[in-house]
Amino acid sequence: MTWTNFIFFAIGSIICWTLASILIYKQKYKKISNILFLLGIAILLTFIILFWQNLKRPPFRTIGETRLWYSFFITLVGYITYKIWKYPWLIIYTSIVGIVFLIINLVKPEIHSQTLMPALQSLWFIPHVTAYIISYSMLGAATIAGIILLIKIENKKQDIKLENLIDNLVYIGFGFLALGLLMGCLWAKEAWGHYWSWDPKETWAFLTSTAYLVYIHSRLHKINIKISLWILIISLILLCITWLGIDYIPSAQSSIHVY
């Protein structure tokens, strides 16, 4: 399985998720919608596994490959949280995000070589990247929920259940974020001799984590929730810069993490 076959799988997943989103609010078709949504995830996972076998190395290296995982995990996380909290919009929003990332990979596929430089050949490689991708999916979903809550508050509606959902997603997402960061430290120590060297990517990872800590601690004393929600949105923007935007920051061109 190579990148040229991706289009068939991507279209399969996109069709499944689109239909699932259309049907999710129709009581009669709820079950079919669920099955379609899971089928979309399964199709994508099949591609990832076959692609991995063909590459003979884990597909975690290029931005294109991490986008693949992001589509997979955001929909998976969306489904699990939907099952727990029963908000149908979770299916629709995570579908949209998953589809957007698949389309970006179709329009702008990056060159996927099989080689892996020595520094990346490490036991930490897979768990480090996986933890980050899961965390990004959780925090992405939390922000979507945050925006919905903000709109509800503007319309003078309260939703304690949704507040709890957001906090829960942030706690779990932050847990994974911290794991990703710490595994990065341990890996860096083995590969480069120091666990932290304030490389631009590391600086951004640091400030993304502290931004989420601001959110978490701001919720302890229940300040105006609108302020907390805006902190959540800003944190996600910082997170996206860390993940995707570093390549475009002039001061970060010397980073060893630009790829």
Added chain:
Amino acid sequence: MNKDKRKIWQQPWSYKESLVIVLGIIIVGFSLQTTIGGFNFYLLSFPFNIYIGIGIILFSVLSSIFKRKAFFKWLTSVHLSVSLLIAITLLALIMGITRQEAIPLNEKANIFHLLGFNQMTSSWAFVLIYSLILISLGSIISKRKPAFSKKYLVFILNHLGLWLLLFSSGLGYADMNRYIMYVEVGETEWRVFDKEQKVEELPIAIQLNEFTIEEYIPKLAVINKKTGEVQPSSKPQYYQIDTNTKEETNLFGHKIKLVEYIHNAVRNSDRTFKEVPMKASTPAALISVKGKTQKTEWVSSGSSVQFPQSIDLDSTFALVMTPPETKSYISNVDVYTKDEEHLQGDIRVNHPMTIGSWKIYQYGYDNNMGKLSTYSSFELVYDPWLRLVYIGIGMIFLGSIFLIIFGINYKK
């Protein structure tokens, strides 16, 4: 929100006061920076870091004794925590968008240099906020009553872990030493270069027995013979040689098929290759090309002692092999210390060797010579605080796993 009608600076202090004080500290930091310059971390080297550490711990204990006093209440309040977190986030943000380097020689210092933006971690504002985080966090930890509960367990793992990490990495920085050692194959070396490129002698000697490089199978590409550009120039296309499938592929309008591949090849006198396992060898492939012309010829990327060989496709384009990428480089060494310790083994990237408080890393080799490099270089790192750092990391690691398992429910 009726109770919020108190005036600013009236106790108990809340967000307003906390933010103003934190901002004040940053301003003090910037003033210090412009008048006396950056903070010198080497002032913190042993034993001064120990004194400061003891001071911070004593202060934290003190604040737990006086926890009912308004000032200590504020010092351990969520309001100050959030304000400090905002401050460190903003300082890191400045750091993330400013180039972190000394002022270039041909440039005059501008306002950002004067404020220390270009070397943020040793700027006074950063150091002061970092220290206040240590003090506040330490006080928060010592104030909290230990309890056998999920809530306390998660709290202590994450907060004490973070405190240990910040404490040992910040105060231990000055005690860490890094050196680079270059060793010729077959030789023993104990002289190193320090951070300032000065030569020093270490209590450690490395004998390099063998240095080997493994390379990946290279790729093929079509280039413009005049410009050397890989085609199509807008979106260069590469074909990864695959010895398993030997499928026919289309590369920039030419059908190419792998007939034979030799990883360690040496050229015969007639543009053909044979397998010779030696360091000066080069990868070579016999390729059949179907396009305007049909031919089956050898292509090779060449090495530092063998010329590359391409296949002419027409008057403008040629098929070439890219230089192979490095898969791994391994130094087989014997390491001796003054305490008569002796270790033998391989050192490669991601697989350092540990001996006492030292770690030895594979650093580099002669890139121009590639497989024929006659030396290997190592980075030797001495960090007596590392164990404390790892304990901190381990605690937060566990704390994060609990956060994932319990979510927000750990509080119940």
